[in-house]
Amino acid sequence: MSRSxxxxxxAIAATSKLALAQPDPxxxxxxxxxxxAYPSGIPYQVDYxxxxxxxxxxxxxxxxxxxxxxxxxxxxxxxxxxxxxCLWAPPIPNSTIGDTEQLEVAWCTKPGHGTRxxxxxxxxxxxxxxxxxxxxxxxxxxxxxxxxxxLDYGGELDPHGADLRGNPLGGLMYSNVFPSNGGNNNSYxxxxxxxxxxxxxSFCMTICDPASSSANQSAYCQNxxxxxxxxxxxxxxxQNGTFxxxxxxxxxPAGLYVAGGVTxxxxxxxxxxxxxxxxxxxxxxxxxxxxxxTALYAGLATVTPTSVAAxxxxxxxxxxxxxxxxxxxxxxxxxxxxxxxxxxxGVSTLAGVTGTLFAMIFLS
Numbered sequence: 001m002s003r004s005x006x007x008x009x010x011a012i013a014a015t016s017k018l019a020l021a022q023p024d025p026x027x028x029x030x031x032x033x034x035x036x037a038y039p040s041g042i043p044y045q046v047d048y049x050x051x052x053x054x055x056x057x058x059x060x061x062x063x064x065x066x067x068x069x070x071x072x073x074x075x076x077x078x079x080x081x082x083x084x085x086c087l088w089a090p091p092i093p094n095s096t097i098g099d100t101e102q103l104e105v106a107w108c109t110k111p112g113h114g115t116r117x118x119x120x121x122x123x124x125x126x127x128x129x130x131x132x133x134x135x136x137x138x139x140x141x142x143x144x145x146x147x148x149x150x151l152d153y154g155g156e157l158d159p160h161g162a163d164l165r166g167n168p169l170g171g172l173m174y175s176n177v178f179p180s181n182g183g184n185n186n187s188y189x190x191x192x193x194x195x196x197x198x199x200x201x202s203f204c205m206t207i208c209d210p211a212s213s214s215a216n217q218s219a220y221c222q223n224x225x226x227x228x229x230x231x232x233x234x235x236x237x238x239q240n241g242t243f244x245x246x247x248x249x250x251x252x253p254a255g256l257y258v259a260g261g262v263t264x265x266x267x268x269x270x271x272x273x274x275x276x277x278x279x280x281x282x283x284x285x286x287x288x289x290x291x292x293x294t295a296l297y298a299g300l301a302t303v304t305p306t307s308v309a310a311x312x313x314x315x316x317x318x319x320x321x322x323x324x325x326x327x328x329x330x331x332x333x334x335x336x337x338x339x340x341x342x343x344x345x346g347v348s349t350l351a352g353v354t355g356t357l358f359a360m361i362f363l364s
Contacts (some may be wrong), residue, residue: 021160021161021162021163021164022162022163022164023163023164024052024053024054024163024164024165026049026051026052026053027047027049027051027052027055027163027165030160030164030165031046031047031159031160031161031164031165031166031170031171032159032160032164032166032192032193034046035190035192036061036172036190037190038174038188038189038190039062039188042061042062042076042172043061043062044060044061044062045057045059045060045061045170046061046075046170046171046172047165047166047169047170048170052163052165053163054102054163054165054169055102055165055169056169057075057168057169057170058073058075058091058102058103058168058169059073059074059075059091059103059105059168059170060073060074060075061074061075061076061170061172062076063076063106063113063114063115064114065114066114067114067115068111068112068113068114068115068117069116070116070117070303071116072105072106072114072115072116073091073105074105074106074113074114074115074116075104075105075106075168075170075171075172076106076113076114076115076171076172076173076174077106077108077115077171077172077173077174078106078108078113078173078174078175078188079135079137079173079174079175079177079191079194079205079207080175080176080177080185081128081177081245082126082128082137082243082244082245082291082296083109083110083291083296083297084108084109084110085108085109085137085205086106086107086108086109086113086115087106087107087108087118087141087146087196087198087203087205088104088105088106088107088157088168088171088196088198089104089105089107089143089146089147089148089198090103090104090105090146090147090148091103091104091105091147092147093147093306094144094147094148094149095147095148095149095152096148096149096152096154097148097152097154097155097157097198097199098152098154098155101155101157101167101168102167102168102169103168103169104157104167104168104171105168107146109123109296109297109299109300110297110299111299116146117299117300117303118141118145118146118297118300118303119145119146119300119303119304119305119306120297120300120301120302120303120304120305121142121145121305122141122142122143122145122146122305123139123140123141123243123293123297124139124140124141124142124240124241125139125140125238125239125240125241125242125243125342126138126139126140126238126242126243126244126293126296127139127236127237127238127239127242127243127244127246127342128244128245128246129236129246129247129248129283129285130245130246130247130248131247131248131249131250131283132250133208133209133212133216133220133250134206134207134208134209134212134220134221135175135177135178135206135207136204136205136206136234136236136248136251137203137204137205138202138203138204138205138230138234138236138238138341138342139202139203139204139238139342140201140202140203140238140240140342141201141202141203142201142305143198143199143201143203144306145305145306146198148198148199152199152200153199153200153344154197154198154199154200154344155197155198155199155226156195156196156197156223156226156233157171157195157196157197157198158194158195158196158221158223158226159171159173159192159193159194160223172190173190173191173194173207174188174189174190174191175188175189175191175207176188176189178209178210178211179209179211180209180210180211189210189211190210191207191208191210192208192210192217193207193208193210193217193218193221194206194207194208194221195221195222195223195233197226197229197230197233197234197344198344199229199344200229200343200344202230202238202342202343202344203230203342203344204230204233204234204236204238204342204344205234206220206221206233206234207221208220208221219253220250220251220253222253222254222255224255224268225254225255225268226268227268227274228254228255228268228274228276229343229344230341230342230343230344231280231341231343232254232255232276232280233254234251234342235251235280235281235282235283235341236282236341236342237282237285237341238341238342242290243290243291243292243293243296244288244289244290244291245288245289245291246285246286246287246288246289247285247286247287248283248284248285248286249283249284249285250283251281251283252280252281254280255267255268255276257277257278259277259278264277264278266278282341
């Protein structure tokens with residue numbers, strides 16, 4: 001793709017992001033504007049205003065050896081390398097993302113971050129992609145081991161939401177991986193823009209370089225296409241059973257495509273069928289190196305998997321609004337039909353009274 005076309009796509013993506021989001025008057029500072037130096041500048045809780053419409057924050061952001069256990073409520077995530085990253089997932093067993101998005105806690109692949117650890121064997125394939133603007137991680141997971149209902153097709157977690165307070169509320173993310181960090185593995189930068197899809201026995205995550213332009217961060221860490229899942233937000237070639245690190249070309253931001261030489265924008269509907277008029281293109285990757293999962297995740301060897309039975313639920317259903325957009329009844333067909341790669345659908349399979357309530361309140 002030519003540089004001029006890519007520049008147009010980035011500009012369109014940046015201007016379309018969060019067009020309808022509005023701050024909560026009781027907590028008007030957007031989560032993306034709350035910056036804290038690691039570790040000394042981090043408060044106990046980032047989101048503490050009990051008068052805000054959603055909340056309060058259920059966990060905490062100061063995480064250390066005293067908080068590291070399988071009941072940890074740490075909401076400070078680390079995303080570094082293929083052997084050292086965290087996913088957002090529920091604190092309560094057999095949950096759906098749609099009903100718990102504001103509550104999610106960090107589940108990590110390596111001890112030392114003060115979080116819960118992903119149980120041994122839960123990760124079943126991981127692809128880690130390095131680009132000039134972001135890091136992307138996608139793969140396959142036994143989601144019951146991180147407290148998700150087995151049949152939940154999930155949704156998106158990000159630092160935005162219709163009230164700009166993020167999902168989870170108060171969720172922070174740090175990384176030591178970007179060049180602007182100077183290659184110092186003991187020094188962490190706050191990741192301002194990121195997005196994480198969980199569900200359908202798969203996951204994907206993009207973290208944008210905090211030193212990049214705000215336009216690039218807004219484009220590559222889009223959060224307004226939450227019903228379109230990994231296949232459109234983070235096209236990938238992750239394979240079940242394979243653990244690899246690759247260099248990658250940049251993706252085209254979700255919702256943007258070129259037809260007949262004209263740059264087009266697809267707008268995700270708030271409800272009904274999601275049927276993008278294009279097929280997402282998986283960027284070319286190179287210099288891939290494959291690893292054994294036992295070598296990558298040796299620190300998880302003693303974290304015993306649990307036996308979790310799925311509650312009787314179907315693979316479709318009405319789901320709660322996530323990241324400020326409606327997830328009305330949908331089968332997730334827009335992503336389920338794409339072969340290859342992790343395809344977390346971005347549609348929850350279960351919804352409680354709370355989920356339905358917030359779906360009505362936080363449409364955007």
